[in-house]
Amino acid sequence: MIALRRESLLGLLPILALLAAWQGTVAGGLVPPALLPPPAAVFGRLGQNLVDPAFLGHAGVTLYRLFAGFLIALAIGVPLGLAGARIRALGAVVRPLVRVLAPVPKIALYPALILSLGFDDASKIVLVVADALFPILLATFAGAASVEPKLVWSARAAGTSAAATLWKVVLPATLPAILTGSRIALVIACIVVFLAEMITSTDGLGYLLVRATRTFQIVDMFVPLLAISGIGLLLNGALALARRHLLRGFPEEG
Amino acid sequence: MSATLTPPASAAPSGSTAPMIAIADLSKTFRRRDGGTHLALDRIALDVHEGEFVSILGPSGCGKSTLLYMVGGFVEPSSGTIAVGGRPVTGPGPDRGPVFQEFALFPWKTVLGNVAYGLREAGLGRSAAEAQARQLIERVGLKGYESFYPKELSGGMKQRVAIARTLAYGPAILLMDEPFGALDAHTRVRLQNELLGLWERDRKTVLFVTHAVDEAVFLSDRVVVMSRQPGRIKAIVPVDLPRPRRREELLLDPRYQRLVIDLEAMIEDPPEDLPA
Numbered sequence: 011m012i013a014l015r016r017e018s019l020l021g022l023l024p025i026l027a028l029l030a031a032w033q034g035t036v037a038g039g040l041v042p043p044a045l046l047p048p049p050a051a052v053f054g055r056l057g058q059n060l061v062d063p064a065f066l067g068h069a070g071v072t073l074y075r076l077f078a079g080f081l082i083a084l085a086i087g088v089p090l091g092l093a094g095a096r097i098r099a100l101g102a103v104v105r106p107l108v109r110v111l112a113p114v115p116k117i118a119l120y121p122a123l124i125l126s127l128g129f130d131d132a133s134k135i136v137l138v139v140a141d142a143l144f145p146i147l148l149a150t151f152a153g154a155a156s157v158e159p160k161l162v163w164s165a166r167a168a169g170t171s172a173a174a175t176l177w178k179v180v181l182p183a184t185l186p187a188i189l190t191g192s193r194i195a196l197v198i199a200c201i202v203v204f205l206a207e208m209i210t211s212t213d214g215l216g217y218l219l220v221r222a223t224r225t226f227q228i229v230d231m232f233v234p235l236l237a238i239s240g241i242g243l244l245l246n247g248a249l250a251l252a253r254r255h256l257l258r259g260f261p262e263e264g
Numbered sequence: 265m266s267a268t269l270t271p272p273a274s275a276a277p278s279g280s281t282a283p284m285i286a287i288a289d290l291s292k293t294f295r296r297r298d299g300g301t302h303l304a305l306d307r308i309a310l311d312v313h314e315g316e317f318v319s320i321l322g323p324s325g326c327g328k329s330t331l332l333y334m335v336g337g338f339v340e341p342s343s344g345t346i347a348v349g350g351r352p353v354t355g356p357g358p359d360r361g362p363v364f365q366e367f368a369l370f371p372w373k374t375v376l377g378n379v380a381y382g383l384r385e386a387g388l389g390r391s392a393a394e395a396q397a398r399q400l401i402e403r404v405g406l407k408g409y410e411s412f413y414p415k416e417l418s419g420g421m422k423q424r425v426a427i428a429r430t431l432a433y434g435p436a437i438l439l440m441d442e443p444f445g446a447l448d449a450h451t452r453v454r455l456q457n458e459l460l461g462l463w464e465r466d467r468k469t470v471l472f473v474t475h476a477v478d479e480a481v482f483l484s485d486r487v488v489v490m491s492r493q494p495g496r497i498k499a500i501v502p503v504d505l506p507r508p509r510r511r512e513e514l515l516l517d518p519r520y521q522r523l524v525i526d527l528e529a530m531i532e533d534p535p536e537d538l539p540a
Contacts, residue, residue, distance in 0.1 A: 158366070158368060160362075160364045160366060160368035161370065163333075163336065163338045163356060163362060163368070164362065164370075164429070165370075165381070166337075166355070167336060167338075167357070167358065167360060167362050167430070167435070168358060168361075168381055168382035168385050168429075168430075168432075169357070169358045169382060169385040169433060172355075179370070182370070185372065257372075258413065259371045259372050259373065259374070259413035259414065259415060260371045260372065260415070
């Protein structure tokens, strides 16, 4: 526990170094303060915004899109990955589809999504789903394909039907892989929801950034960036906590 | 070789009726990665009777585990038949309980959850299943460890949990796949004694795969010796040693020593050359 705390303290150092470099750049006059405000100004504004209902409303909209997209991706990716890995015929269909679709830059679909789904939440949520799906699907697929057969056999011998082993054995045995995929998917979801809001939106953190840029509100330009970074940090922490609880019986990963 | 040998047929040792496990003309061919085929088991015939403890002894790669997996219904035979209790095997079932060298415990379940699993699957309510599981956990000497996760236990304790998990759903046949192969020598002897104690109480039918000659002789009524490439039954050796057996007495018994020496001579590879 002490070692863990020391490690997380150590992890703070590079972040502090980053902030120091930022401060140094501004203080050293390398970039005029009109283009890059000092960190204190940005954090100060962020602090003010955190009690501003309008700002919180925008953050809430972003969070809603992020979570909706992530959860839908989870709801599609996990069952599809499990079934694809364990049912040969389905795997034969899913695998080539994944190979073709995974490398496609989903953001390129966004104009088409706007045209068909409109400017509001739907197009942005679908984009998050499209990007968050693949890390979850691929991790689940790989995890489920490598489940120790003797775990499944043990359950089969105990009377579990072949179909039921999918959620009674394969799903829990794949949990470590699913959580790893989810962690990547959450980071991607943060990026994508922000990008989508930057491209076309009337609300959300990405929209705030674009609005600030257009009106040369330089400090306000950096605030949404800090906010989304903070959201990512919190979500990652929450997922790590969930992981520690859910995987408490699993051997530690190397 | 020795006068204790019988030809590789499946003559019943006792006067009982239909065999509990009837294996006839069983072969298994695996497809190799290069496209060729590999004959793992070649025309195996073996009858095991109710309450009998039969070991399958052979070098690594002789297909002895594959044979066990086919009796379990986990692996499909290429040809031949297996009948359990007079009915052909079509898949796994709670009449045949496996115990694996790797334990194969569910890491997401506690000791109690693992042992209660089969009882829950059999339709028992949570409290009834857990009460029964607690009794079994006590019987395998793990009282007090109910809420532990498998990763918190030693190898010997894990295998005790695995045995309890299998005994829980009351299989008539135990299929044990080198169950003590991953344990240190001391723990292995202890678990052999405990298994023998459990068996002498319940008299379940046991098919026990091992490459340890002393283990096979100590535990079994008959030892099936296999050769490899392809896996065939080389001999079936009856172990006419009195029961209940005590290890300390057995080690001094010339009949035991004779059997161990004969069987070691029969296995192609000396056991110490085998990979763990």
